[in-house]
Amino acid sequence: MSLRIVVTVKYVPDATGDRHFADDLTVDRDDVDGLLSELDEYAVEQALQIAEDADDAEITVLTVGPEDAKDALRKALSMGADKAIHVEDDDLHGTDAIGTSLVLAKAIEKAGYDLVISGMASTDGTMGVVPALLAERLGVPQVTLLSEVSVEDGVVKGRRDGDAASEQLQASLPAVVSVTDQSGEARYPSFKGIMAAKKKPVQSWDLSDLDLEAEEVGLEGAWTAVDSAAARPARTAGTIVKDEGEGGKQLAEFLAGQKFI
Amino acid sequence: MAEVLVYVDHVDGAVRKPTLELLTLARRVGEPVAVALGAGAADTAAALAEHGAVKVLTHDAAEYADYLVVPKVDALQAAVAAVSPAAVLVPSSAEGKEIAARLALRIGSGIITDAVDLEAGDEGPVATQSVFAASFTTKSRVSKGTPVITVKPNSAAVEAAPAAGAVEALDVTFSAQATGTKVTGRTPRESTGRPELTEAAIVVSGGRGVNGAENFALIESLADSLGAAVGASRAAVDAGWYPHTNQVGQTGKSVSPQLYIASGISGAIQHRAGMQTSKTIVAINKDAEAPIFDLVDYGVVGDLFDVVPQLTEEIKVRKG
Numbered sequence: 001m002s003l004r005i006v007v008t009v010k011y012v013p014d015a016t017g018d019r020h021f022a023d024d025l026t027v028d029r030d031d032v033d034g035l036l037s038e039l040d041e042y043a044v045e046q047a048l049q050i051a052e053d054a055d056d057a058e059i060t061v062l063t064v065g066p067e068d069a070k071d072a073l074r075k076a077l078s079m080g081a082d083k084a085i086h087v088e089d090d091d092l093h094g095t096d097a098i099g100t101s102l103v104l105a106k107a108i109e110k111a112g113y114d115l116v117i118s119g120m121a122s123t124d125g126t127m128g129v130v131p132a133l134l135a136e137r138l139g140v141p142q143v144t145l146l147s148e149v150s151v152e153d154g155v156v157k158g159r160r161d162g163d164a165a166s167e168q169l170q171a172s173l174p175a176v177v178s179v180t181d182q183s184g185e186a187r188y189p190s191f192k193g194i195m196a197a198k199k200k201p202v203q204s205w206d207l208s209d210l211d212l213e214a215e216e217v218g219l220e221g222a223w224t225a226v227d228s229a230a231a232r233p234a235r236t237a238g239t240i241v242k243d244e245g246e247g248g249k250q251l252a253e254f255l256a257g258q259k260f261i
Numbered sequence: 262m263a264e265v266l267v268y269v270d271h272v273d274g275a276v277r278k279p280t281l282e283l284l285t286l287a288r289r290v291g292e293p294v295a296v297a298l299g300a301g302a303a304d305t306a307a308a309l310a311e312h313g314a315v316k317v318l319t320h321d322a323a324e325y326a327d328y329l330v331v332p333k334v335d336a337l338q339a340a341v342a343a344v345s346p347a348a349v350l351v352p353s354s355a356e357g358k359e360i361a362a363r364l365a366l367r368i369g370s371g372i373i374t375d376a377v378d379l380e381a382g383d384e385g386p387v388a389t390q391s392v393f394a395a396s397f398t399t400k401s402r403v404s405k406g407t408p409v410i411t412v413k414p415n416s417a418a419v420e421a422a423p424a425a426g427a428v429e430a431l432d433v434t435f436s437a438q439a440t441g442t443k444v445t446g447r448t449p450r451e452s453t454g455r456p457e458l459t460e461a462a463i464v465v466s467g468g469r470g471v472n473g474a475e476n477f478a479l480i481e482s483l484a485d486s487l488g489a490a491v492g493a494s495r496a497a498v499d500a501g502w503y504p505h506t507n508q509v510g511q512t513g514k515s516v517s518p519q520l521y522i523a524s525g526i527s528g529a530i531q532h533r534a535g536m537q538t539s540k541t542i543v544a545i546n547k548d549a550e551a552p553i554f555d556l557v558d559y560g561v562v563g564d565l566f567d568v569v570p571q572l573t574e575e576i577k578v579r580k581g
């Protein structure tokens with residue numbers, strides 16, 4: 001039977017743009033260009049490699065996000081994924097991590113899966129918790145933050161580089177995996193890939209397709225609340241000197257003045 | 262006063278500094294009750310008591326080392342059931358965040374990650390987060406259930422606050438999921454003898470400008486003259502000049518030391534995400550236009566191969 005891989009990908013505001021908050025303290029997605037979170041490209045890449053090694057595999061990319069999030073799906077399809085699912089619903093606006101994991105888990109179950117592959121963290125929320133939440137919700141093993149991953153005979157193996165140690169992990173499928181940016185450079189879409197992606201199916205689901213109620217998600221359904229968001233005051237301009245042969249000594253003088261020496 | 266659970270990060274009984282910082286924050290919202298798991302759990306009690314833990318709940322079992330994350334979630338859930346705390350605080354390590362998230366979901370609570378400060382509020386603890394590469398500061402709270410909050414290292418001072426720290430055995434029954442992901446091998450990190458990157462008071466980092474693995478000796482000498490940890494940009498890590506464990510930035514470690522010294526680092530947004538909350542920032546870069554200079558308290562425009570050795574020498578002279 002075919003190995004069914006679902007890759008979760010997030011559409012995020014460009015980190016090099018001027019990211020800020022809207023009046024309701026959610027991320028303003030209108031003023032900054034969005035894109036496929038770069039860290040999810042690594043997830044797509046590992047899915048493609050696992051699929052290449054399997055006899056028969058099918059890769060579905062899944063996103064929960066606004067209309068424009070289709071761009072993230074197109075990018076993943078042009079890299080080589082087979083089909084896409086877009087969960088889109090106005091009531092999703094402002095959903096927190098717990099809510100996002102609920103929607104993703106429902107969609108993954110509806111799509112059918114043997115292996116879920118996520119990125120290590122999004123580049124906007126940067127929580128790094130959604131994969132663990134998905135494993136908890138789906139009731140399957142969590143094999144996360146892998147710098148190396150392989151799948152063989154229904155078993156996923158990988159290396160997790162932690163603070164104190166590097167660990168070898170192993171679990172039976174179905175499972176949820178997340179991969180780091182150390183897992184291997186993501187491929188660029190080829191011209192052929194970009195053309196082919198235009199013909200690949202993108203399904204749209206809303207909350208009712210997932211048997212979810214509006215109250216369970218969105219700003220209203222969130223279990224966390226943001227009370228305020230303020231731009232960090234610009235750092236006061238520092239002293240900048242040009243090294244004319246004494247730069248190291250001048251710097252030492254500064255550090256001594258600050259009591260670091 | 263309500264009790265607050267604090268998840269203890271320790272290595273064979275030696276409590277890591279971020280946990281002691283959590284006790285400082287926990288005392289602002291209630292009475293800290295610590296939860297220590299795995300080998301050496303009971304040995305943590307003295308240090309925890311000294312910093313304010315009224316109770317230390319301990320449990321040891323092979324599962325904590327042999328399986329990933331879930332056994333710890335089971336134990337923390339048992340502690341929540343036993344104590345009915347006002348909040349649960351967990352250090353913001355990669356594993357800490359995963360444990361906290363699964364716990365939150367199980368107990369029907371919201372979660373806030375990477376807090377950099379915590380205060381008591383009318384509607385529960387209020388967390389400060391530093392977001393979008395530290396360009397915004399938000400205040401948020403958990404609005405449903407028992408707040409589960411993970412806190413970044415260096416978010417509070419370690420304070421002595423002697424308390425009873427009575428050790429109590431925690432009753433834990435592992436769930437069916439506990440043994441889902443087996444740890445089949447473990448290679449401990451070799452100690453460099455330098456401070457832990459995320460905990461260090463001073464961090465000295467090198468980037469692409471260091472131009473070679475062998476040249477990192479310059480950065481290390483400077484770090485050692487200051488008793489600092491060594492960091493690296495992703496460009497330096499990707500080039501294979503320095504280990505990934507030392508990477509500072511969005512996909513590496515997030516540091517918030519008293520002093521951060523960047524040499525040969527341009528200051529890309531993803532690097533800034535990991536160091537912008539440092540108290541004092543210093544940069545050495547030969548390009549006067551490098552964005553890192555926008556952040557600095559003191560900058561030297563010059564060749565790091567001249568400036569860094571001179572600085573190291575001068576520090577040694579001054580320190581005698």
Ligand SMILES: Cc1cc2nc3c(=O)[nH]c(=O)nc-3n(C[C@H](O)[C@H](O)[C@H](O)COP(=O)(O)OP(=O)(O)OC[C@H]3O[C@@H](n4cnc5c(N)ncnc54)[C@H](O)[C@@H]3O)c2cc1C
Nearest residue numbers: 008064096097118119121122125126127128129130373392
């Ligand atoms: C600055 C900021 C701070 C936030 N703080 C909190 C907070 O403290 N608590 C809270 O509950 N919510 C918070 N949120 C909201 C939260 O970011 C979103 O709910 C988000 O969808 C899930 O968290 P994340 O983006 O951090 O995901 P992470 O856990 O970092 O994502 C890991 C992986 O999960 C997958 N994934 C995540 N989101 C999606 C998606 N929408 N579609 C498809 N795949 C996805 C991707 O594979 C991704 O690589 C915050 C948002 C922002 C912008």
Ligand SMILES: Cc1cc2nc3c(=O)[nH]c(=O)nc-3n(C[C@H](O)[C@H](O)[C@H](O)COP(=O)(O)OP(=O)(O)OC[C@H]3O[C@@H](n4cnc5c(N)ncnc54)[C@H](O)[C@@H]3O)c2cc1C
Nearest residue numbers: 468469470494495496510511512513525526527531547565
């Ligand atoms: C999703 C994502 C995640 C990322 N995560 C991280 C991360 O965690 N950490 C991180 O650091 N980056 C990260 N990056 C990469 C980041 O965008 C930059 O590419 C990287 O930080 C650049 O490293 P650098 O400053 O060392 O190199 P460069 O940008 O090439 O800068 C080198 C600097 O050295 C100076 N220089 C050269 N020679 C000398 C000399 N002899 N003396 C003095 N100065 C000299 C140059 O003037 C230049 O300013 C990430 C990128 C993406 C897309």
